[in-house]
Amino acid sequence: MEKELNQVRTAITALQGVGNNGDTHAVxxxxxxxxxxxxxxxxxxxxxxxxxxxxxxxxxxxxxxxxYAYLETETKQIRDAVRKHIAEEHRxxxxxxxxxxxxxxxxxxELAGLDWEDFDPVEKVLYVRxxxxxxxxxxxxxxxxxRKQPLNGVSVQQLLHYKSKTLGTGLIxxxxxxxxxxxxxxxxYFEKLLKAALQKENVPWHGWxxxxxxxATNLYH
Numbered sequence: 001m002e003k004e005l006n007q008v009r010t011a012i013t014a015l016q017g018v019g020n021n022g023d024t025h026a027v028x029x030x031x032x033x034x035x036x037x038x039x040x041x042x043x044x045x046x047x048x049x050x051x052x053x054x055x056x057x058x059x060x061x062x063x064x065x066x067x068y069a070y071l072e073t074e075t076k077q078i079r080d081a082v083r084k085h086i087a088e089e090h091r092x093x094x095x096x097x098x099x100x101x102x103x104x105x106x107x108x109x110e111l112a113g114l115d116w117e118d119f120d121p122v123e124k125v126l127y128v129r130x131x132x133x134x135x136x137x138x139x140x141x142x143x144x145x146x147r148k149q150p151l152n153g154v155s156v157q158q159l160l161h162y163k164s165k166t167l168g169t170g171l172i173x174x175x176x177x178x179x180x181x182x183x184x185x186x187x188x189y190f191e192k193l194l195k196a197a198l199q200k201e202n203v204p205w206h207g208w209x210x211x212x213x214x215x216a217t218n219l220y221h
Contacts, residue, residue: 002051031105039150068206069213075102077203078194085197093173093185094194096162100126101211103155108187108208109133110140114172119159124151135184 011029037050070078075098082094100106106114109131118127126149131140140146151159159172166172173185195205 035105035150068210070102070206070210071214074203075211075214077201078198081197081201081203082194085200086193090193092162092165094190096158097173097190098211099155099158101208102214103152104149105212106149107131107141107145107212110145112173112185112187113137113140116163116169116172119163119172121156121160124153124156125149126151132184135186 040047086094110128112132113130128147128149175183198205
């Protein structure tokens with residue numbers, strides 16, 4: 001396996017700075033490798049340790065200088081702020097979004113596009129089939145984004161708990177309460193509520209992408 005990992009590292013390094021999308025492709029390959037082996041260790045139990053952890057190359061400005069990835073301590077601060085300052089009727093929706101933000105690679109538009117039929121708690125996966133931007137359903141950004149997203153135990157339990165508080169059909173995230181308002185979630189309004197909660201605890205907000213960047217390198221660690 002070490003030989004194959006070396007080949008992947010070489011490919012990631014070679015992609016950096018190539019054209020307009022070289023760094024983007026390198027980040028995606030790195031994220032896939034890290035999450036793939038993490039799933040094999042934490043969920044399937046077929047590996048004792050993640051062989052890619054700490055061995056994938058840093059990716060130029062894309063890793064840190066140009067972007068930000070939340071630390072585990074920061075995501076805990078965000079969750080704590082939600083529990084303290086988000087209204088009760090919004091709290092479960094907010095907690096579920098933050099859980100999936102922390103433990104999956106789903107974008108905002110992909111989260112907004114999820115239906116309950118996309119959630120399989122037995123297989124521990126979400127089927128990403130569509131996106132939704134400003135309430136309008138559409139295709140995912142690329143064909144490669146149509147995928148089966150593995151879920152860890154925390155995410156499955158949070159989704160099951162949240163489902164018990166909603167109608168359990170149609171959109172997973174809708175309105176702001178998620179229970180009775182069937183309109184697609186207004187992410188801008190949700191982030192406004194979230195930022196207000198974080199300000200009360202002096203917790204900085206680095207944007208939704210900071211969750212995905214953290215997932216790419218720190219998933220389950």
